[in-house]
Amino acid sequence: AQTVTQSQPEMSVQEAETVTLSCTYDTSENNYYLFWYKQPPSRQMILVIRQEAYKQQNATENRFSVNFQKAAKSFSLKISDSQLGDTAMYFCAFMTPGSGYALNFGKGTSLLVTP
Amino acid sequence: ETGVTQSPTHLIKTRGQQVTLRCSSQSGHNTVSWYQQALGQGPQFIFQYYREEENGRGNFPPRFSGLQFPNYSSELNVNALELDDSALYLCASSAGPGGSYEQYFGPGTRLTVT
Numbered sequence: 460a461q462t463v464t465q466s467q468p469e470m471s472v473q474e475a476e477t478v479t480l481s482c483t484y485d486t487s488e489n490n491y492y493l494f495w496y497k498q499p500p501s502r503q504m505i506l507v508i509r510q511e512a513y514k515q516q517n518a519t520e521n522r523f524s525v526n527f528q529k530a531a532k533s534f535s536l537k538i539s540d541s542q543l544g545d546t547a548m549y550f551c552a553f554m555t556p557g558s559g560y561a562l563n564f565g566k567g568t569s570l571l572v573t574p
Numbered sequence: 575e576t577g578v579t580q581s582p583t584h585l586i587k588t589r590g591q592q593v594t595l596r597c598s599s600q601s602g603h604n605t606v607s608w609y610q611q612a613l614g615q616g617p618q619f620i621f622q623y624y625r626e627e628e629n630g631r632g633n634f635p636p637r638f639s640g641l642q643f644p645n646y647s648s649e650l651n652v653n654a655l656e657l658d659d660s661a662l663y664l665c666a667s668s669a670g671p672g673g674s675y676e677q678y679f680g681p682g683t684r685l686t687v688t
Contacts, residue, residue: 463616492673504617504664504679511673550616554673559630561607562666562677564616 461486461558463551463565471571472541479526480536480568482551491555493527494562495536499547507549510534541572576601578667578680586686587655595650595683599667605629606648607677608640611662623648624671652685660687 463484472478484493495507510518510527518525522542526535534553538545552564579598587593599606605624609617619632623642637653646667652659662684666677 501681502662503681504666506676506678509676552616556673558619559622560671560673561619561622561630561632562609562617563619564609566614566616 461488461553461555461563463553463563465551465565465568467568468566469569469571471573472538473573474541474543476541477537477539478541478570480538480549480551480570482534482536482565484532484534484551484553486532486553486555488555488557491553493525493534494552494554495523495525495534496550496552496564497545497547498550498567499544504550508536538570543572543574546570546572578665578678580663580665580680580683582683583681584684584686586688588688589655589657591655592651592653593655593685595652595663595665595685597648597650597665597667597680599646599648599665600678603667603669603678604646605668605671605675606642606646607666607668608648608650609664609666610634610659611664611682612658613661617664620650622671629671655687657687660685 493510548567552562607622608620611617621631622629642648662682666679668675
């Protein structure tokens with residue numbers, strides 16, 4: 460079975476600080492895609508960042524970056540210079556050809572950014 | 575460019591009834607995926623439609639069925655509703671079924687089964 464584990468149900472960070480959200484996954488496939496999605500209290504799921512497993516370079520999108528460790532099957536998200544608008548549920552997900560390109564989500568980490 | 579829309583926003587049904595949820599895909603997208611998100615959980619994949627054909631299915635019983643129309647909008651039908659079907663139902667559209675295509679999510683339909 461393919462699984463995604465987010466071991467931190469809740470996290471808190473002060474504005475302007477840096478926070479790292481953890482994610483591990485398990486798959487026997489070698490070709491896959493990894494994602495971090497953000498779901499603010501308004502509910503609409505938004506893609507934050509994506510990583511193709513065949514790429515060794517870690518993806519970066521402005522203040523968001525990942526630490527992709529393929530051998531360890533780890534895919535953590537780092538948020539730099541945290542802003543109040545970053546408060547949301549964050550879901551780690553992966554997708555494989557073998558699963559029909561369905562997104563397989565973790566249970567999420569609730570991030571609270573405080574002033 | 576219009577984003578993904580879903581209707582209705584909220585719905586209350588009684589156990590045993592049937593429900594239809596609707597999703598309009600983003601312009602230019604031919605693929606729609608449906609997910610069920612129970613309270614406090616991550617979304618679970620129900621099925622995906624690509625060019626009007628079912629393209630993949632998660633671990634959901636046959637009473638969950640769907641359709642995709644020529645304009646690529648989609649419906650999710652659930653028969654014989656159970657209390658555990660209470661959840662947020664999300665649809666996502668993409669320009670294709672592969673991993674290189676970003677899935678854009680709608681705001682969801684909150685279904686409550688009493």
